[in-house]
Amino acid sequence: MCIWHRRAGKDDVCLHWAARSMMLKPATYWHMLPEYSQGRKAIWNAINPHTGKRRIDEAFPQRLRSSTNDQEMFIRLRNGATWQVVGSDRYDSTVGSPPYGLVFSEWALANPSAWAYLAPIVIENDGWALFITTSRGRNHAYSMLEMARQEPDWFAEVLTIDDTGAMSKDAVEKQRREYVGIFGQDAADALIEQEYFCSFEAAILGAFWGRELRKAEQEGRTSLDLHVNPDLPIRGAWDIGVDDPMAIWVYQVEPGRINVLDYYENTGFGFEHYAGWCKDNGYWPMVCDVPHDARARILDAQATPRTRVESMFSCEFKVNDPLAPYDVIDGVNAGRQTLPLAHFSKRCNAKGLECLRNYRHEWDEKNRVFRETEKHDWSSHGGSAWRYLSLAWRLTKPVTKPKGRPLGIPLSGMTMSQLHDLTGWDRPQKERV
Numbered sequence: 046m047c048i049w050h051r052r053a054g055k056d057d058v059c060l061h062w063a064a065r066s067m068m069l070k071p072a073t074y075w076h077m078l079p080e081y082s083q084g085r086k087a088i089w090n091a092i093n094p095h096t097g098k099r100r101i102d103e104a105f106p107q108r109l110r111s112s113t114n115d116q117e118m119f120i121r122l123r124n125g126a127t128w129q130v131v132g133s134d135r136y137d138s139t140v141g142s143p144p145y146g147l148v149f150s151e152w153a154l155a156n157p158s159a160w161a162y163l164a165p166i167v168i169e170n171d172g173w174a175l176f177i178t179t180s181r182g183r184n185h186a187y188s189m190l191e192m193a194r195q196e197p198d199w200f201a202e203v204l205t206i207d208d209t210g211a212m213s214k215d216a217v218e219k220q221r222r223e224y225v226g227i228f229g230q231d232a233a234d235a236l237i238e239q240e241y242f243c244s245f246e247a248a249i250l251g252a253f254w255g256r257e258l259r260k261a262e263q264e265g266r267t268s269l270d271l272h273v274n275p276d277l278p279i280r281g282a283w284d285i286g287v288d289d290p291m292a293i294w295v296y297q298v299e300p301g302r303i304n305v306l307d308y309y310e311n312t313g314f315g316f317e318h319y320a321g322w323c324k325d326n327g328y329w330p331m332v333c334d335v336p337h338d339a340r341a342r343i344l345d346a347q348a349t350p351r352t353r354v355e356s357m358f359s360c361e362f363k364v365n366d367p368l369a370p371y372d373v374i375d376g377v378n379a380g381r382q383t384l385p386l387a388h389f390s391k392r393c394n395a396k397g398l399e400c401l402r403n404y405r406h407e408w409d410e411k412n413r414v415f416r417e418t419e420k421h422d423w424s425s426h427g428g429s430a431w432r433y434l435s436l437a438w439r440l441t442k443p444v445t446k447p448k449g450r451p452l453g454i455p456l457s458g459m460t461m462s463q464l465h466d467l468t469g470w471d472r473p474q475k476e477r478v
Contacts, residue, residue, distance in 0.1 A: 046176045046193035048186070048203045051240040053211055055177040056088060059148040060104035062175065067126035068109075072145030072170070074128045079155040080422065081132025087150070088130050089118045133159035134423060145172035152189075153181035156423035157399060180245045182255065183262070184402050187245050205242045217241050251405040251415050253377045253428070257384035258402055267398060271304050271390040273297070273327055279306075281323070282334045282434030284426045285353055286312065291319065292426040294397065294434050295328050303438060305389045308397025310426060316353075320360040332363045334437035336429075339367045365440050368433060374417045376432030383435035400427025 049055050056076075063074050078084045091100045105120050105128065112121045118130035127142070133149060136159035143166045149155055160174070167174055178186050193201035206212050217237065224233035228250070238244035249255055261267050273279060277297045284292040290312040296305045309322055323329050339353040357364050389398060403424035406415035419425055 046190050046199060046201045048178060048180055048190055048243050050204060050206050050209065050211075050243055051179055053204060053209055056091075056148075056150055057093070057100060057104075059150070059175050059177060060088075060100060063128055063146055063148060064104045066146050066173070067122055067128060068124070070145060071122070071124045071126040072172070073142045074126065074146040074148075075131050075144050076128065076148045077131050077133045077136070077150060077155070077159065079132070079151050080134050084118055084130035084132060089115075136162050143170060145170045147172070147174040149174065149176045150178070152176040152178040153184055153186035154178070154403070157185040157396065158423070179240050180243050181239070182249045182252075182402055183245050184249075185399050203243050207242070212241070249403060249405060251408060251420075252402060253404050253406065253419075254380055254384055254401055257381055258398070261384060261387065261389070266387065267389045268391045268394055269388055271306055271388065273306060274299070274304070279328050279331050280334060280438070281328070281331045282430050282437060283336075283339075284430035284433065285335060285339055286426065290426045292400075292430040293319065294427075294430050295323075295326075295331075296434060296438070298438055301386070303383065303387045303434075305387050305393055305397075307390060307392045308395075308400075308427060310396060310400075316356050316360045316362070320362065330361070330363060332365060333357060334365050334433050334440065335367050336433055337367050337370045339364075365437060368436055371436070372417075373419055373432070376429075376436055377419075379435035380428075380431050383431075383438065397427055400424040401431060404428030404431075 047055065059076065063076065067074060076084070076088055078087060089101060092098065093100050093103060096103065101120070105122070109122050110120055111123045113119070120128045122128075133155040136156070144163065145167070147163060147167060149160065160176075164174075176186070176189065180186065190201055190203070193199035206214075206217060220241075221233055221237045224236050227233075228236065232250060235244075236250060258267070274297055277299065280296055280298070282294045282296070286292075290310045291314075292310040293308070294305060295307040295309070296303055298304075307326065307328065309319070311318065311322075323331050335354065335357070339357075342352050351359075354364050354367065400423075403422075404427070405420050405424075407418050407420040408414075409416050419428065
């Protein structure tokens with residue numbers, strides 16, 4: 046686990062580490078960026094400014110290779126070892142080639158679930174993993190550094206420019222002045238401390254709720270021993286995905302505070318799975334806060350069109366009236382006002398708080414400004430669910446399931462008896478006929 050300053054040569058070191066390992070152990074090796082799209086620019090096509098050569102050609106000379114696939118950013122050596130650039134946002138997409146060696150580049154910006162998914166594979170193969178990054182606040186990279194410092198089978202290191210001498214102080218101050226011109230003095234100072242002196246205290250640049258979370262940490266509200274209050278309703282704020290993950294914040298509202306009990310995220314499952322998780326963890330019955338698109342109709346497993354709300358009813362969830370459409374920035378502002386009331390259980394630390402710390406503005410590279418829109422990455426599902434929680438936690442009126450209505454059946458497909466049940470006309474069928 047290496048926290049090295051910007052321009053310290055992290056990726057170059059790891060490329061050569063992987064090349065050496067490939068000569069000693071023919072196996073599968075991956076170099077992972079936070080997003081797959083970053084790999085070609087940052088690694089595959091990158092030129093070493095000191096030599097004028099491609100970085101991959103320096104690490105993997107042509108005479109050692111048997112093939113190179115430019116489209117897939119894939120190299121095979123003559124001894125059968127393979128190396129590929131992949132994205133930690135698509136960690137489960139490369140099936141059938143279990144890796145022996147992994148490099149997680151810019152780990153502080155990557156999806157921490159990638160390592161949770163791949164760790165058993167690497168351990169089974171008796172392989173290795175390198176985590177290289179600059180600091181990005183007290184997120185999963187920080188907690189992993191603290192862990193690595195205590196574990197005998199890990200190596201941990203923090204290197205600032207004072208340690209390496211790789212950049213002069215004049216060069217750093219020049220960079221500071223450029224940052225001031227773009228972001229202002231406070232943000233510029235925070236960036237310099239973060240990127241060149243490995244400070245974990247600065248909030249992530251562009252984070253929606255960095256200041257509020259920092260205050261919550263200082264006040265001791267982010268790792269509490271909270272339990273379900275049986276006298277209060279259990280509520281869940283959902284970000285409902287189709288192909289993307291579904292995320293749930295589990296919470297209860299007390300006078301003057303919100304107890305955030307848990308955070309759960311998964312992908313590829315129906316509502317039955319999430320109902321089972323809620324029951325197994327004692328979060329039942331649950332009243333759900335859902336976005337406006339929960340009214341949209343989708344096909345269920347029987348190819349019957351039904352809304353997501355109807356699907357949740359069929360799993361015995363109670364559902365509040367879906368939120369009205371609103372701008373993202375309105376939800377962000379609601380989240381900013383809600384965080385001072387929030388008290389987080391320690392069960393939220395593993396993933397939930399990391400989502401809130403990393404949920405941020407999208408950066409407009411062309412105009413050099415932050416957009417009001419969100420950056421859609423691994424953290425946006427938990428961030429969106431928190432927006433819904435922040436807009437909905439004052440609501441108390443649940444939607445009632447229509448009496449007798451067969452969920453998911455369109456009007457044209459109903460029998461006359463089903464139609465009468467829907468209208469509430471409760472006269473016996475014989476009298477109706």
